[in-house]
Amino acid sequence: MHVVSISSQKGGVGKTTIALNLGLALARAGTRTLLTEFDAQGSLGLSLGLADRARAGIAEVLTGAETVQKTLQRTRDPNLAVLSVGRVDPTTVAGFEDALTRQGAIQQILEAVKNEGYDLMLIDCPAGLGKVTTRAIENATHVLSPLQAEPLALRSVGQILALVDRIRATKNPKVEFLGFVLSMFDRKVPASLDVAETLWSKFPPGVVLDAIIPRDEAFLEASLRGAPISLMQKKPPPLSRRFDQLANDILDRINTTEKAPAEDDTPIPLLV
Ligand SMILES: Nc1ncnc2c1ncn2[C@@H]1O[C@H](COP(=O)(O)OP(=O)(O)OP(=O)(O)O)[C@@H](O)[C@H]1O
Numbered sequence: 001m002h003v004v005s006i007s008s009q010k011g012g013v014g015k016t017t018i019a020l021n022l023g024l025a026l027a028r029a030g031t032r033t034l035l036t037e038f039d040a041q042g043s044l045g046l047s048l049g050l051a052d053r054a055r056a057g058i059a060e061v062l063t064g065a066e067t068v069q070k071t072l073q074r075t076r077d078p079n080l081a082v083l084s085v086g087r088v089d090p091t092t093v094a095g096f097e098d099a100l101t102r103q104g105a106i107q108q109i110l111e112a113v114k115n116e117g118y119d120l121m122l123i124d125c126p127a128g129l130g131k132v133t134t135r136a137i138e139n140a141t142h143v144l145s146p147l148q149a150e151p152l153a154l155r156s157v158g159q160i161l162a163l164v165d166r167i168r169a170t171k172n173p174k175v176e177f178l179g180f181v182l183s184m185f186d187r188k189v190p191a192s193l194d195v196a197e198t199l200w201s202k203f204p205p206g207v208v209l210d211a212i213i214p215r216d217e218a219f220l221e222a223s224l225r226g227a228p229i230s231l232m233q234k235k236p237p238p239l240s241r242r243f244d245q246l247a248n249d250i251l252d253r254i255n256t257t258e259k260a261p262a263e264d265d266t267p268i269p270l271l272v
């Protein structure tokens with residue numbers, strides 16, 4: 001099972017939106033996908049309209065009150081299941097994060113999930129490169145990083161690459177950086193284009209994925225309705241095609257890295 005950690009140094013860049021819509025696109029492409037969230041905010045479960053926080057999830061698994069098998073939630077797509085964060089009282093977030101990052105805790109969840117026959121697990125991380133994100137990457141096979149197309153975002157590029165490099169050198173030699181995915185891209189805003197051009201010109205080809213997620217009001221509407229974009233209309237809107245493309249890019253990359261382990265181990269040059 002591939003484990004893709006969706007992580008970014010900055011908050012509010014589209015991690016949860018991408019996790020949700022990418023999960024659905026992967027499932028539509030025939031990949032048995034498990035969507036998980038390690039973010040105590042529980043935005044993923046909320047965005048899916050899963051009966052608020054009444055449903056048990058990772059928090060209950062960590063306390064031993066539930067098993068992983070019992071907390072897996074099926075969706076309308078037989079290829080997509082969800083393991084939400086569960087009931088985390090806003091006053092006990094630190095305790096939840098301590099339990100989740102305890103040595104072996106994430107490993108145990110992954111072991112339990114491995115028997116369920118998923119091809120790929122997506123982890124929606126909380127904002128930042130703190131201990132939860134670090135642990136997620138230590139246990140992942142791949143990292144995907146959404147990047148908002150704005151000038152300040154360039155500063156965060158080096159930080160996640162450095163973290164992945166450090167984890168690869170110490171705890172998890174297998175983890176691969178899949179790439180940055182430009183999110184909330186607005187072609188009418190010159191700064192957006194500048195950022196994209198800087199990324200494309202300064203990095204080796206492929207560090208920034210080809211699929212771009214545009215800024216679109218539909219995402220706001222979708223999150224209000226608690227539904228991924230493609231479920232909002234009978235006929236899939238063009239936006240959902242972006243996620244199909246992203247899903248394809250990612251599956252291609254995962255398969256390529258599997259077949260031919262990277263010979264070139266030189267770190268990706270940092271921008272800042
Ligand atoms: N492409 C987009 N176009 C317009 N709005 C978007 C887009 N992607 C996300 N949003 C909106 O931006 C806000 C932040 O997105 P999201 O929650 O996905 O980010 P996040 O990285 O998961 O945030 P956090 O770091 O807090 O977990 C949400 O209100 C979401 O609906």
Ligand SMILES: [Mg+2]
Nearest residue numbers: 015016039043
């Ligand atoms: Mg989020």
